[in-house]
Amino acid sequence: MGEFIEIRDLSKHFPVKDQSASFSALNPFSSRHALLRAVDGVSFFIRKGETLGLVGESGCGKSTVARCLLRLLEPTRGEIFFESKDLTGLKGEGLRLLRKFIQMIFQDPMASLNPRLSVRQVLEEPLRLYERATVQEREGRVLEVLEQVGLDRELLSRFPHELSGGQRQRVNIARAIATRPKFVVLDEPTSALDVSLRAKIVLLLEELKSALSTTYLFISHDLSTVKYLSDRVAVMYLGTIVEIAEAHELFRHPLHPYTRALLSAIPIPDPEVKRDRIILVGEIPSPTRIPRGCRLRGRCPIAKPLCSEEIRLREAGSGHWVACHMPGTS
Amino acid sequence: MSAPLLHIEDLTVHFHTDEGIVEAVDGIQLLVPSGEIVGVVGESGSGKSVTALSILRLIRKPGRIIQGTILFDGRNLLDLSEEEMRPLRGSHISMIFQSPRTSLNPVLSAGWQIERLIRLHKKEKAKGAREQTVQMIRQVGIPSPERIYHEYPHQLSGGMCQRIMIAMALATNPKLLIADEPTTGLDVSIAAQILDLLQEMGRRTGATILLITHDLGVVAGYCDRVAVMHAGQVVESASVKKLFRQPLHPYTMKLIHSVPRVDVDRIMETIPGNVPGLIHPPQGCRFADRCQWVMEICRKTRPPVQTLDGDHLVACYHIGNS
Numbered sequence: 001m002g003e004f005i006e007i008r009d010l011s012k013h014f015p016v017k018d019q020s021a022s023f024s025a026l027n028p029f030s031s032r033h034a035l036l037r038a039v040d041g042v043s044f045f046i047r048k049g050e051t052l053g054l055v056g057e058s059g060c061g062k063s064t065v066a067r068c069l070l071r072l073l074e075p076t077r078g079e080i081f082f083e084s085k086d087l088t089g090l091k092g093e094g095l096r097l098l099r100k101f102i103q104m105i106f107q108d109p110m111a112s113l114n115p116r117l118s119v120r121q122v123l124e125e126p127l128r129l130y131e132r133a134t135v136q137e138r139e140g141r142v143l144e145v146l147e148q149v150g151l152d153r154e155l156l157s158r159f160p161h162e163l164s165g166g167q168r169q170r171v172n173i174a175r176a177i178a179t180r181p182k183f184v185v186l187d188e189p190t191s192a193l194d195v196s197l198r199a200k201i202v203l204l205l206e207e208l209k210s211a212l213s214t215t216y217l218f219i220s221h222d223l224s225t226v227k228y229l230s231d232r233v234a235v236m237y238l239g240t241i242v243e244i245a246e247a248h249e250l251f252r253h254p255l256h257p258y259t260r261a262l263l264s265a266i267p268i269p270d271p272e273v274k275r276d277r278i279i280l281v282g283e284i285p286s287p288t289r290i291p292r293g294c295r296l297r298g299r300c301p302i303a304k305p306l307c308s309e310e311i312r313l314r315e316a317g318s319g320h321w322v323a324c325h326m327p328g329t330s
Numbered sequence: 331m332s333a334p335l336l337h338i339e340d341l342t343v344h345f346h347t348d349e350g351i352v353e354a355v356d357g358i359q360l361l362v363p364s365g366e367i368v369g370v371v372g373e374s375g376s377g378k379s380v381t382a383l384s385i386l387r388l389i390r391k392p393g394r395i396i397q398g399t400i401l402f403d404g405r406n407l408l409d410l411s412e413e414e415m416r417p418l419r420g421s422h423i424s425m426i427f428q429s430p431r432t433s434l435n436p437v438l439s440a441g442w443q444i445e446r447l448i449r450l451h452k453k454e455k456a457k458g459a460r461e462q463t464v465q466m467i468r469q470v471g472i473p474s475p476e477r478i479y480h481e482y483p484h485q486l487s488g489g490m491c492q493r494i495m496i497a498m499a500l501a502t503n504p505k506l507l508i509a510d511e512p513t514t515g516l517d518v519s520i521a522a523q524i525l526d527l528l529q530e531m532g533r534r535t536g537a538t539i540l541l542i543t544h545d546l547g548v549v550a551g552y553c554d555r556v557a558v559m560h561a562g563q564v565v566e567s568a569s570v571k572k573l574f575r576q577p578l579h580p581y582t583m584k585l586i587h588s589v590p591r592v593d594v595d596r597i598m599e600t601i602p603g604n605v606p607g608l609i610h611p612p613q614g615c616r617f618a619d620r621c622q623w624v625m626e627i628c629r630k631t632r633p634p635v636q637t638l639d640g641d642h643l644v645a646c647y648h649i650g651n652s
Binding site: 224268 | 373374487489490517518519520521522523525526544545546547548549550551552570571574575584585586588589590591592593595598599600601605
């Protein structure tokens with residue numbers, strides 16, 4: 001207890017139509033529904049001032065975790081503590097105030113800006129909503145964040161469609177930091193950007209974190225960027241965390257076969273580095289039909305009969321947790 | 331280096347828009363040796379996709395190929411009539427696109443889309459074409475091909491759709507396969523599977539592959555040669571080994587150092603400035619405003635392409651000086 005952010009046994013399930021039962025689609029009175037277990041029993045903590053990287057492939061539940069954290073989605077089960085306060089029961093004014101301290105930056109810089117608001121309006125909105133600031137204070141703060149993200153004042157009267165991709169993402173970042181949040185969730189903030197732009201945004205995020213002494217949850221499928229920005233990294237697969245460790249430890253000594261496979265699949269920009277590829281057979285199973293026991297079982301190169309038994313995260317070394325019956329074997 | 335299957339010389343493509351003429355591709359040179367995988371790497375707007383579409387002569391209005399030659403198998407594609415061009419597309423040169431789901435026809439089954447192509451280009455009869463289709467689906471690593479034959483694109487995952495696209499592109503035994511960002515939007519492990527498959531299928535069918543990507547990691551892992559594009563120009567091209575060991579153009583150097591790596595710890599650098607606009611682009615070197623070694627001449631005239639070390643091509647004034 002007493003960690004800055006702590007998530008305990010978080011689950012988010014969605015009822016969906018069972019696609020395998022094709023007849024039920026024809027019968028509106030049929031009750032054949034499947035449960036899509038997007039997030040299934042996830043626990044982790046984030047220390048104050050640190051960046052936790054959350055990685056995994058599409059559909060693993062990483063964005064759902066983020067949305068539950070901000071209460072944009074109601075968790076099915078579990079608790080979320082922010083500075084020792086449980087957020088799951090918050091309503092009305094309490095919830096509104098929460099969003100002053102917890103902000104989010106989204107993946108698509110165009111889709112996450114209202115096309116009918118100018119840059120000035122975009123940046124003033126959080127200040128109007130969460131801080132009862134005077135017009136002068138607001139103006140001062142808008143200019144301050146604009147400078148912090150490296151944008152020119154001339155852009156204040158522009159609309160999103162008049163900005164370049166990089167400028168748009170900077171506006172998104174400026175909006176998120178306008179209320180001086182204590183915690184920022186970054187959901188794939190660099191995925192839609194080009195190589196040279198991505199480098200600039202990554203460095204900006206790094207710089208802002210120390211300038212604002214805030215805490216990040218950095219969600220991405222881009223492991224190279226996650227490695228660069230994060231202090232610790234959690235790897236998700238099919239709704240659960242399979243491994244969590246200090247970033248340098250995780251990248252140097254991955255223990256879970258999924259982490260190893262994921263790392264070995266990343267192309268390295270150096271033709272002279274030759275690595276052994278660890279191939280996972282097939283594709284990720286549907287989260288409506290999650291295998292019993294270890295979820296990687298059907299695709300894992302080292303699966304044994306033992307793997308059909310349930311497995312939870314266990315500490316394999318100092319601060320290095322892994323959910324595998326045979327961690328580190330290959 | 332074997333004889334070139336594709337040789338592009340001085341290709342220029344302009345788009346006539348309301349704002350002015352966009353000089354999307356500006357006098358590029360590209361050599362694709364037979365049987366190799368050649369990468370074209372660059373950021374968005376660098377002209378890599380326009381180059382690919384020019385090879386197939388698929389540039390539509392307001393775009394226009396202004397000048398240049400595209401020698402494919404000894405013939406200049408730009409001299410051919412539309413009637414002569416059409417049978418080449420899909421049979422001698424085929425292409426796979428970035429988003430497999432939107433490139434497949436949603437109302438035709440996956441198998442039929444391939445079979446149609448085999449019937450059209452190889453003049454196969456129904457039975458033979460069906461067998462070849464199933465064979466092709468099996469070759470791209472899809473389990474139970476007979477079942478997948480009848481599935482529609484929306485029933486398949488993104489990775490599966492891309493496998494179908496590859497099967498379709500290679501069904502007619504093309505000499506050249508153009509893959510335009512074939513793994514963008516796919517997850518890392520699926521992307522790796524698709525690239526492995528492309529490489530293997532290239533070897534097996536003898537097809538030459540032009541691989542367009544923004545990812546230097548993909549170039550390093552899969553290509554034999556590479557051309558680096560910046561703002562509509564090829565600034566450097568070389569064998570992959572040479573390019574990574576000894577990049578010569580300042581843009582290439584910066585690009586290599588601006589990508590974070592999972593295998594080593596290092597400081598990430600950024601490339602100063604932005605890609606210049608392509609309406610009235612700078613008249614000299616288009617990288618001049620972003621270059622740390624910029625000289626007076628760089629802003630005046632475009633640097634000529636120099637050949638070093640046999641097959642290492644670079645367009646930079648700084649090289650001759652140092």
